Amino acid sequence: MKIMESLEDVDSIDFIVLTGDGIWELRVLKGIQKKFQCTLILFYPKLPLLRKTGKSVYKAIPVYISKYGVTKFLVLYDNEHHKSFDEDLKILKNLNIKILKTEELVEDRILYIFGEFASRKLEIYVIIQGFNREKDCKGLNEEISKLIYLKFNEKVEPNHGKIRNFLKRKEINLTRLIEQTSVKYLECSLTIYKALKIIHDREF
Numbered sequence: 001m002k003i004m005e006s007l008e009d010v011d012s013i014d015f016i017v018l019t020g021d022g023i024w025e026l027r028v029l030k031g032i033q034k035k036f037q038c039t040l041i042l043f044y045p046k047l048p049l050l051r052k053t054g055k056s057v058y059k060a061i062p063v064y065i066s067k068y069g070v071t072k073f074l075v076l077y078d079n080e081h082h083k084s085f086d087e088d089l090k091i092l093k094n095l096n097i098k099i100l101k102t103e104e105l106v107e108d109r110i111l112y113i114f115g116e117f118a119s120r121k122l123e124i125y126v127i128i129q130g131f132n133r134e135k136d137c138k139g140l141n142e143e144i145s146k147l148i149y150l151k152f153n154e155k156v157e158p159n160h161g162k163i164r165n166f167l168k169r170k171e172i173n174l175t176r177l178i179e180q181t182s183v184k185y186l187e188c189s190l191t192i193y194k195a196l197k198i199i200h201d202r203e204f
Contacts, residue, residue: 001036001196003029005046007068013043015125015199016064018057019076023160024140024174025192031178032193035186038204040196042074054081058091061124062117071122076192078139079130085111088126097122108133110195127195144174147189151181 003017003026004010019025026044033042054077064070085108089099092115101114105125113124129140138145141158148156148166156166167173178186186193 001033001038001040001042003033004041004043007043010041013041013070015042015072015074016070017042017044017074017076018060020054020057022078022140024144025076027174028140028178028190028192031175032186032196034179035183036196036200038200040200055088055091058095061097062095065117065120065122071120073124074127074195075124076127076129078137079128079132080137080139082128085126105198106194109191110198125195125199127191129191143189143191147181147185150185150189
């Protein structure tokens, strides 16, 4: 699997990754990519066509379909923006995306959507980052904090500063940490890893 930040020298891509303004997602994906020995190519736009956060990233889907013809998407957003997947489906319908089939692959965390836009079939995997739902939602920080605990048996508060300080103390960056962590721990902590494993098992 490869994560691409530019479409130069790429003949085709399998999925476009849509995310908000988080700082960790790209580093996490770069750490994960070597865990999957397959030809899957993910395009992570350095400069998104539309600057969006949370569920508003959906507005980019029609634009990317029209501009690049890509019809497969990974939509990542943090738990603070999530109440139910019904909201996601409503947003997509308001964008003139016809919903043909849905499947909740991991309860309240990963949703698969098969639909249609402008006569083109499309697939969307919605990935909710973080474990909490009612309060103290810290999104991907919660997952990274759990990963650190599983690997080092140290509790780190789920916020950017605390995680950065921990990584600095260990003299390791987040991408390298993930590269050096067993898939068992990744699957227990990172929702994006679970989603990619599902996609890998389905398509390869």
